[in-house]
Amino acid sequence: MSEPCQLIRYCNQPELARRAAARLLASLIELQADGRVAQLCLTGGRAALATYAELGELVPGSALDPSRLELWWGDERFVPTDGTDRNAGPTLALLARHFLVDPARTHPMPSADGQVDAAASAATYAKELGETRFDLCILGVGVDGEVAAIFPGHPSAEPSTQSVIGVTDAPKGPPERISLTIETINRSREVWLLASGQEKAEVVSRAVAGDSALPAGRVSGRRRTLWLVDEAAAAKLPYYECSA
Numbered sequence: 001m002s003e004p005c006q007l008i009r010y011c012n013q014p015e016l017a018r019r020a021a022a023r024l025l026a027s028l029i030e031l032q033a034d035g036r037v038a039q040l041c042l043t044g045g046r047a048a049l050a051t052y053a054e055l056g057e058l059v060p061g062s063a064l065d066p067s068r069l070e071l072w073w074g075d076e077r078f079v080p081t082d083g084t085d086r087n088a089g090p091t092l093a094l095l096a097r098h099f100l101v102d103p104a105r106t107h108p109m110p111s112a113d114g115q116v117d118a119a120a121s122a123a124t125y126a127k128e129l130g131e132t133r134f135d136l137c138i139l140g141v142g143v144d145g146e147v148a149a150i151f152p153g154h155p156s157a158e159p160s161t162q163s164v165i166g167v168t169d170a171p172k173g174p175p176e177r178i179s180l181t182i183e184t185i186n187r188s189r190e191v192w193l194l195a196s197g198q199e200k201a202e203v204v205s206r207a208v209a210g211d212s213a214l215p216a217g218r219v220s221g222r223r224r225t226l227w228l229v230d231e232a233a234a235a236k237l238p239y240y241e242c243s244a
């Protein structure tokens with residue numbers, strides 16, 4: 001049985017991004033302390049990008065060894081590599097400004113360039129992923145309670161024996177995506193969910209309570225499930241002291 005989730009509430013979105021990045025850096029450094037490679041799974045969206053921007057600033061001069069950091073993605077838009085919608089491209093651009101991202105340890109999901117379809121590309125990524133278990137899996141939360149490209153009431157949310165799936169007819173654009181399944185996300189040691197903004201308040205309160213109709217209510221880390229939210233996204237939760 002998984003541990004109950006934990007939640008930290010920050011005063012506003014910039015503070016959330018700053019503190020989430022500092023926490024992420026500290027966790028990665030701790031994971032590397034015994035000489036091993038930290039397995040980090042990233043996502044897209046505004047909350048995550050703001051956190052990566054802060055992380056990039058913090059890495060130079062820190063104890064993090066970027067050569068022992070393996071980067072994966074939880075979801076991707078199945079569009080051409082140079083599409084502005086991609087998750088991996090903008091993230092890598094942000095990080096590479098501040099430290100050397102090792103291409104051999106960087107695993108973006110396939111783009112649509114030269115690929116048959118999202119399902120075939122998902123199978124390719126599943127092979128690359130193999131039995132990898134992430135030390136840390138970062139997720140954003142959509143207004144409908146989506147995580148990665150798993151949408152509520154959509155075939156992507158059905159239980160699956162696959163580790164990675166091709167998603168078609170996504171309820172918001174672009175319609176074709178690639179996503180880890182909930183089962184794959186849940187083999188992570190830690191899952192962190194980032195949510196900011198008042199439009200997320202309803203789904204945050206339902207997902208934190210474990211509403212299984214929402215993909216965000218069905219994800220959990222083996223060791224820890226941590227919600228990092230700003231005050232607006234926490235508006236419908238019982239009151240906690242703001243941590244910043």
Ligand SMILES: O=C1O[C@H](COP(=O)(O)O)[C@@H](O)[C@H](O)[C@H]1O
Binds near residue numbers: 140
């Ligand atoms: O479509 C997506 O959106 C979610 C949430 O993004 P946000 O901008 O509301 O923070 C994101 O986690 C996911 O990766 C992305 O594909």
